[in-house]
Amino acid sequence: MAQLEIKNVTRRFGDFVALDNVSLNIEAGEFFTLLGPSGCGKTTLLRMIAGFDMPDAGQILLDGKDLADIPPEKRPIHTVFQSYALFPHLTVAQNITFSLRMARNALSEVNARLQQSLDQMRLAGQADKYPHELSGGQKQRVALARALINRPRLLLLDESLAALDAKLREEVQVELINLQRDIGITFVFVTHAQTEALALSHRIAVLNHGRLEQVDEPSKLYGFPGNRFVADFIGHINQLEAQVLESVHSHLHLSVAGLGDIIAPPLPGAIPGQRGVFSIRPEQVRIGMHNELAELKNHFSGTIQSVLYQGDVSVYRVGLADGVTVEALLPNSAPGRAQLFEAGDTVKVGWRHDAGMLFHD
Amino acid sequence: MTKPYNSEARLGKYLVGGPPFLFLLLMFAAPAVITVIASLSYPGEFGGLAPLVARDPGTLHGVTLETYRFFFSDFIYIEIFLKSVLMASATTLFCLSLAYPLALLIARSPKKRRDRLVLLVILPFASNFLIRIYAWMIVLGPQSALSRLINGILSLFGLAPVHLLFSSFAVLIALVYVHLPFMVLPLYTNLEKHDPSLLDAAQDLGANAWQRFWRVTFPLSLPGVFAGTALVFIPALGMFAIPEILGGTGDMLIGNLIKEQFLVTRDWPFGATLSIMLTIAVLMIAWLTAKLGARRYV
Amino acid sequence: MYSSRYGLWAAALAVYAFLYLPLAIVVAYSFNDSRLNAEWVGFTWHWYQVLLHDEDMLIAAGNSLLIALVSSLISTVLGTLAGIAIYRYDFKLLNFLVMAPVAMPEILLGVSLLLFYIQVLNLTLGMLSVLLAHIVFSIGFVAIVVRAGLAALDVSIFEAARDLGASPWQTFRHVTYPLILPCMIAGGLMAFTLSIDDFVVTFFTAGVGVQTLPLHIYSMIKTSVTPEVNAVSTLLMLLTLALILAAARFAPDMLKGKY
Numbered sequence: 001m002a003q004l005e006i007k008n009v010t011r012r013f014g015d016f017v018a019l020d021n022v023s024l025n026i027e028a029g030e031f032f033t034l035l036g037p038s039g040c041g042k043t044t045l046l047r048m049i050a051g052f053d054m055p056d057a058g059q060i061l062l063d064g065k066d067l068a069d070i071p072p073e074k075r076p077i078h079t080v081f082q083s084y085a086l087f088p089h090l091t092v093a094q095n096i097t098f099s100l101r102m103a104r105n106a107l108s109e110v111n112a113r114l115q116q117s118l119d120q121m122r123l124a125g126q127a128d129k130y131p132h133e134l135s136g137g138q139k140q141r142v143a144l145a146r147a148l149i150n151r152p153r154l155l156l157l158d159e160s161l162a163a164l165d166a167k168l169r170e171e172v173q174v175e176l177i178n179l180q181r182d183i184g185i186t187f188v189f190v191t192h193a194q195t196e197a198l199a200l201s202h203r204i205a206v207l208n209h210g211r212l213e214q215v216d217e218p219s220k221l222y223g224f225p226g227n228r229f230v231a232d233f234i235g236h237i238n239q240l241e242a243q244v245l246e247s248v249h250s251h252l253h254l255s256v257a258g259l260g261d262i263i264a265p266p267l268p269g270a271i272p273g274q275r276g277v278f279s280i281r282p283e284q285v286r287i288g289m290h291n292e293l294a295e296l297k298n299h300f301s302g303t304i305q306s307v308l309y310q311g312d313v314s315v316y317r318v319g320l321a322d323g324v325t326v327e328a329l330l331p332n333s334a335p336g337r338a339q340l341f342e343a344g345d346t347v348k349v350g351w352r353h354d355a356g357m358l359f360h361d
Numbered sequence: 362m363t364k365p366y367n368s369e370a371r372l373g374k375y376l377v378g379g380p381p382f383l384f385l386l387l388m389f390a391a392p393a394v395i396t397v398i399a400s401l402s403y404p405g406e407f408g409g410l411a412p413l414v415a416r417d418p419g420t421l422h423g424v425t426l427e428t429y430r431f432f433f434s435d436f437i438y439i440e441i442f443l444k445s446v447l448m449a450s451a452t453t454l455f456c457l458s459l460a461y462p463l464a465l466l467i468a469r470s471p472k473k474r475r476d477r478l479v480l481l482v483i484l485p486f487a488s489n490f491l492i493r494i495y496a497w498m499i500v501l502g503p504q505s506a507l508s509r510l511i512n513g514i515l516s517l518f519g520l521a522p523v524h525l526l527f528s529s530f531a532v533l534i535a536l537v538y539v540h541l542p543f544m545v546l547p548l549y550t551n552l553e554k555h556d557p558s559l560l561d562a563a564q565d566l567g568a569n570a571w572q573r574f575w576r577v578t579f580p581l582s583l584p585g586v587f588a589g590t591a592l593v594f595i596p597a598l599g600m601f602a603i604p605e606i607l608g609g610t611g612d613m614l615i616g617n618l619i620k621e622q623f624l625v626t627r628d629w630p631f632g633a634t635l636s637i638m639l640t641i642a643v644l645m646i647a648w649l650t651a652k653l654g655a656r657r658y659v
Numbered sequence: 660m661y662s663s664r665y666g667l668w669a670a671a672l673a674v675y676a677f678l679y680l681p682l683a684i685v686v687a688y689s690f691n692d693s694r695l696n697a698e699w700v701g702f703t704w705h706w707y708q709v710l711l712h713d714e715d716m717l718i719a720a721g722n723s724l725l726i727a728l729v730s731s732l733i734s735t736v737l738g739t740l741a742g743i744a745i746y747r748y749d750f751k752l753l754n755f756l757v758m759a760p761v762a763m764p765e766i767l768l769g770v771s772l773l774l775f776y777i778q779v780l781n782l783t784l785g786m787l788s789v790l791l792a793h794i795v796f797s798i799g800f801v802a803i804v805v806r807a808g809l810a811a812l813d814v815s816i817f818e819a820a821r822d823l824g825a826s827p828w829q830t831f832r833h834v835t836y837p838l839i840l841p842c843m844i845a846g847g848l849m850a851f852t853l854s855i856d857d858f859v860v861t862f863f864t865a866g867v868g869v870q871t872l873p874l875h876i877y878s879m880i881k882t883s884v885t886p887e888v889n890a891v892s893t894l895l896m897l898l899t900l901a902l903i904l905a906a907a908r909f910a911p912d913m914l915k916g917k918y
Contacts, residue, residue, distance in 0.1 A: 052561055072564045085562035089580045099566035102576075146566065373827065378744030378753050381737040381798055385756040388795045389768075392775035396767075399774050459677070462670035469667075480907070485678045487899045489856045491876050492892040496681035498884065499688065504695060541678065599764020602858060606880055616766050623770050623863065636770050643763060 001064055003028040003186055004049070004154060009058035011044055011210075018044040020210040021058070026188060031180050033189045035197040036207035037233070042190045045207075046156050049188065050079050062153060073102075078147035079156040083163070084139050086131040086146075093118075093127040096145045103150070113149055121145040137168050148183065157189045161196060173199050194234045198222060206230050228359045231279050238285065238326045242278040242358060244270050252358060254278055258324030262298045263353040270358065280356030285328035287316060287341060288348045299350030302326075304341050316341060318349050399633035400428055428634040438618070442638065445614040448529075449597040452536040453544075456593045457586065459537070460544035464585075465578075467545075468552035479549060486542040494606050497535045501525040501607070531607040532614075536597050543592035551585025552578070587654025594650070595643050615639050682896070689889035706890035716891065719875035726786065726871065727854035730793035735847035737794065738801025739839070745802065746809045761799035768796060769863030776864065784866025792864040793854045800853060801846030808842030809835075848906040852899050 002025035011019040019041040026032045034042040047053040048060060051072030060067045067075060078099070086095050094101075096117055100110045118124045121141045131139060140160065147155055161169050161176075177200060180187050191197055197204050198218040206213040206221065206229075214226040225231035232239070245261065246253035247270040254262050256278055264278060286293060293299045302318040305325065309332075316328045326349060332340070341347060375382075401424045432438050467478040485493070500507055503526065512522035525531060555578065563573045601616025615635065622632030692703035710716060741757050744750040760768050772792050776782040816838075820830040858873040865874060872895070879888050 050561075050565055052564075072561075073567045073569055077565075079562070079565045081558050081562055083556065083558055085556065085558040087559060087562070087577060087581075098563070098568070098576075102563075102567040102569075102572055150567075374744060374748035374750055377740050378748060378750045381741035381744070381802075382750070382753045382756065384737055385753075385760075385795065385798065388772070388775075388791055389756055389760055391779070392768075392771035395774050395779055396771040399778070459674050462667050463674045466667040466671040469664075481675060482678070484900065484903065485682055487852065487903045488682060488896045489858075489873060489876070489892065489899070491858055491873055491880065492685065492895060493682070495876070495880050495884075495888060495892065496685045498880065499684055500681050504698070538677070538681070541674075595762065596764050599766045601766055602862075602877075606877075616764070619766055619770060623773060629774065632770060633774065636767055639764065640767060643767075647762070 002026055003030075003063060004188070005059075005061040005064075006045070006049075007059040007061065009045070009048065009055040009060065011041070011048070011053065011056050017210045019055070022207070022210070022212050023058075024205055024212065024215065026186060028186055029184050031177070031187045031189065031200060031202045033191060033197040033201035033204045034207060035191060035194060035204050035233075036213075038192055039209075040207040041210040042192075042207050043158060046079075046158055046188065046190045049154070050077055050156055051075050076153040077156060078150075078152040078154075079158060080140075080143045080147050080160045082159040084131075084143040084160075086139060086142055088131055091128050091130055092123060092134070092142050095131065095142055096123075096149055098146060099150045117145045117149050136164050137172060140164065140172060144179070148185065151183075152185065154186050154188060157187060159191055160189070161191070162193075169196075176200060198234070206233065208233070224357075228277060228279070231357075231359065236282055236327065236329075237279045238282065240278045240280075240324065240326070242276055244272050244274040244276070244358070244360075246272055251353060254358065256324075258320045258322035259298075259300055264356055264358055265354050267358050267360075270360065274360050276358050276360035278356055278358050280326070280351060282315065282327040282329035284351050284355040285318075285326055286350055287318065287328050287330060288350070289341075289345075291348070293348045293350035296350040297353040299348055302347055302349050304343050304345045304347055306343055307341065314340065318347065320349070396633045396636055399630055400637050401425060402630045402633075403427065404628050404630050428631045431631065432634055432638065438635075441613060441618055442615055442642070445598055445616075446642070448533065448536065448614060449594050451533055452540060452597045453590050453593045455533070455537045456541050456544040457589065460541060460548055460589065464545050464548035464552050467549050468555070475553070479546070482542050482545050490539065491602070491606075493539055494535050494603055497531060497538065497607060498526060501531050501534070527607065527609040527612075529608070529612050532604050532612050535603045535607050536600060539603070540593040540597055543596075544589035547588035547592060548582065548585045551582050551588075555581055584654045587650040591647055591650040591654075594646050598642060598646070599639055685889050686893045686896070688886055689893045691886060691889075694885060706886045707894075709885075709887050710890045710894075713887065715870065716872075716875055716887075719870045719872045722786065722869055723855050723872040726790050726793060727851045730790050730797060730854045731847050731850035734794045734797035734850045735801050735843055738798040738846055738850070739805050739843050741798055742802040742805030742809065742839075742842075743835070746806045757799045757802045760796045761803075765796070765857075765859035766863070768792070769860045772860070773863045783868060784864060785868025788864045788866070789861050789869060789871065792860050793857060796857075796860060797850035797853055800849045801843070804842045804846035804849065805839055808839045812838055845906045848902050852902045852906075856899070 004024075004026040006022060006024040006026075009019055009022045010017070022041070022045065034045060036042045044053060048055055049067075051067065051070065054068070062075070062077070087098070090098070093114055097110050097114050100113060114127070118127055121144060123138065123141055123145060126134065126138060126142075131142070134142065140163075143160070161172055164172060173196065176187075189197070189200060198221075201218055203215060203217055204221055205215045208229055214221060214230045216224075216226075221230065222234055225234060228239075231237050240256050240259065242254045242256045242262075242264075244252060245255050247267070249266060251266055252264040252270060254264050256262050262278070286296075287304075300320055302320045305317045305319045308315040308317075311332070313329055313331050316330065317325050318328060319325050328349060403425055463482070467475055467482075470478060499505060502508065503524065505525075508525050511525070515522060559577055559581075560573055563577045568576060599616050600614060601620050604612045604614050604617050605620075615638075619632055619635045619639070622628050622635060687699070689706055690702050690704070691699055692701040692705065693699075738757075741750075741753055745754045745757070769792070772788070772795070773784075776784060776788050782788055816834060817830055820834045821827075825833065856873065857871075858877060861871050861874060862877070865871065872891070876888060876891065879885070
């Protein structure tokens with residue numbers, strides 16, 4: 001039995017369907033992420049787990065027990081809010097021990113746990129400060145410490161890294177992974193930032209318009225997106241109109257506008273004549289000057305239209321026949337072929353026959 | 362705001378600020394100084410003040426602390442002062458307990474409705490001050506429905522009827538009535554700014570409704586509470602019209618005492634002394650509420 | 660969660676009733692066909708007719724209007740200047756002089772002016788003494804509204820005007836003035852209502868020289884309470900209501916408790 005079971009949950013606000021029959025199982029000890037664009041229903045789901053909102057239909061069970069009649073203050077679930085929601089009139093120590101004091105724990109117990117928590121979260125020396133005296137990273141750690149001090153069954157994190165600047169965010173991500181591994185509490189994380197989700201999670205659920213699109217491990221989600229939305233939402237991907245010419249167990253034979261015939265990985269159930277979109281990640285597309293790509297089954301001529309230099313990598317937009325373009329992402333330091341191209345260069349582009357995938361309409 | 366150029370700043374400051382500055386220097390600062398001087402003077406023979414410099418040597422003149430000595434020598438004046446402080450405190454407390462739920466409700470109403478609810482608090486306050494006091498003369502009058510109801514109930518228990526009008530009770534109720542908006546507005550302004558996610562966080566961490574109010578909402582609203590306290594306490598302390606109209610003979614407050622000295626007894630030096638005492642009390646209250654209401658956090 | 664909301668509503672409704680019922684009774688009895696403010700007898704316009712023929716009352720009303728009109732005009736000008744000087748030039752001493760009369764109990768202003776008029780200026784109490792006193796406490800309210808209006812503006816527009824070659828005067832004439840005009844009008848309307856309503860300061864500075872409407876109402880309340888007071892109260896309520904709504908049109912934020 002999963003620790004948290006979400007069963008056929010639906011929630012409407014007037015005519016707007018925030019969640020449409022969503023079912024999910026989250027296992028104990030998992031770092032689980034709800035990912036989706038804003039308005040996809042991920043925050044609504046999080047608020048329901050916390051108890052601030054109720055499903056119109058369906059159930060949410062924690063350790064097999066229905067949470068419906070349990071108010072937020074009675075649930076063994078704590079939240080790290082997007083704004084952190086630190087109490088401005090309380091010190092760091094008073095903020096962190098809030099839940100213990102609400103439950104009227106003995107003072108000695110409160111102090112012992114506070115010390116432990118301050119040490120663990122590297123907040124020793126900040127105990128008597130007020131929230132406005134803290135840096136962004138410190139506030140975030142106080143919010144975490146406060147939510148974790150009475151060892152909840154589940155920790156909910158609502159866009160909890162959004163307020164940090166880019167550099168700090170990366171550090172905090174590593175800390176968060178380590179923390180979760182050390183304490184073993186189940187984390188449910190909500191974010192719209194796919195890189196954050198990929199970096200942190202054991203599993204990710206992708207939501208769109210209140211529907212569950214796919215639940216999978218980060219590498220599977222990125223490498224084998226279940227549908228066009230997921231493919232497009234997670235990372236970048238080239239999308240080309242295509243028609244199935246031939247479908248056999250080892251490969252697909254496709255006709256792609258602007259490219260002609262190509263070979264693609266097999267798609268069970270595809271039948272000749274079917275239309276769809278051939279999708280391929282920019283890093284799977286290679287660019288060459290001469291004929292070094294000739295051994296690839298899929299290779300074409302094109303012209304570099306634009307170059308986006310990003311330091312570690314460059315993104316090239318290559319124009320093919322019929323106005324079709326593909327994006328290719330090349331590292332700038334690849335040994336042996338550290339060749340940079342410029343706009344206007346005539347080049348060859350190509351990819352392996354087992355790269356990319358077809359999504360039919 | 363960026364700093365204006367020096368020459369322009371000095372010129373502009375006095376060109377723009379000069380007219381109101383001079384007016385208030387003459388019409389506010391000078392009278393204040395005169396009040397201090399008056400409190401240190403002897404009373405004139407026919408009311409008013411004795412001259413500081415004698416016209417003929419037989420009359421009282423010069424500077425004296427006589428009125429201050431007089432104030433502290435007779436306990437009756439200190440008693441009236443204490444009674445006024447007590448009355449103002451009671452007014453503040455009642456205003457706070459009436460205003461808090463109202464301000465909380467307005468602050469937690471949908472945005473569109475808030476302005477209308479606030480306007481509803483301000484509107485009665487816009488009617489003339491005397492009319493609002495007069496209204497209570499009718500409500501508390503001996504033949505009013507309220508009086509008859511209360512005395513009816515009292516007679517059921519065999520108790521003697523009471524007079525609601527011309528009593529401390531009438532004075533207190535009118536003081537609360539007149540000052541209530543001054544408590545509602547600062548409280549509402551404060552409560553409206555509270556981040557609702559703080560209440561969610563408290564609930565998430567196990568606080569029940571009672572704990573959420575006393576541990577989060579109330580301590581965060583303290584700057585509003587003290588701002589409102591200053592706005593109610595200070596004018597209530599100096600009030601003279603309400604006891605004059607609704608109070609009985611024993612309901613005299615500092616304000617009435619000052620009025621007596623200036624317009625009836627015509628002992629102006631003593632009246633000025635009482636004004637100075639009231640000013641000191643007001644400044645103390647203002648200082649205290651500002652200090653207590655200062656936010657230790659941002 | 661929901662039950663506490665009903666509790667709040669009940670408490671709030673009780674407070675609103677406390678605020679409005681006494682005034683509603685005043686209005687109702689102004690149409691009551693009885694000398695006593697005790698029981699409803701029947702509808703009448705009688706008390707309004709009495710009012711129309713009460714010459715003392717009409718003179719007092721005329722004085723009040725005149726004082727309110729002149730004092731609000733002068734205090735609008737002085738208050739606007741003060742608001743600008745405090746905001747633009749951080750004139751701290753002026754800020755104190757402007758705010759103190761607003762913050763202190765009115766009786767203190769009243770008696771100190773009385774002392775000043777009699778002992779220093781040797782002025783006979785009357786229209787002029789009341790007028791000057793009203794300006795003293797009105798300046799502050801206008802200044803508060805104007806300063807808040809200025810603070811709400813984007814500072815860079817003044818810099819843009821200077822950048823485009825406008826002199827300080829031109830900047831004021833073409834940028835600042837049109838932008839704060841609504842605040843000036845709202846402040847002026849406030850000053851008008853404060854003046855026409857004022858009892859305490861007027862009580863000490865009017866002497867026997869001039870009778871204003873509040874002073875007249877006060878003497879009526881103290882001597883003979885008749886429903887004529889209700890009638891004049893009702894009319895006065897209508898007037899202030901109209902002025903408040905007008906002020907709200909010009910400075911809507913003022914009524915949101917933002918200042």
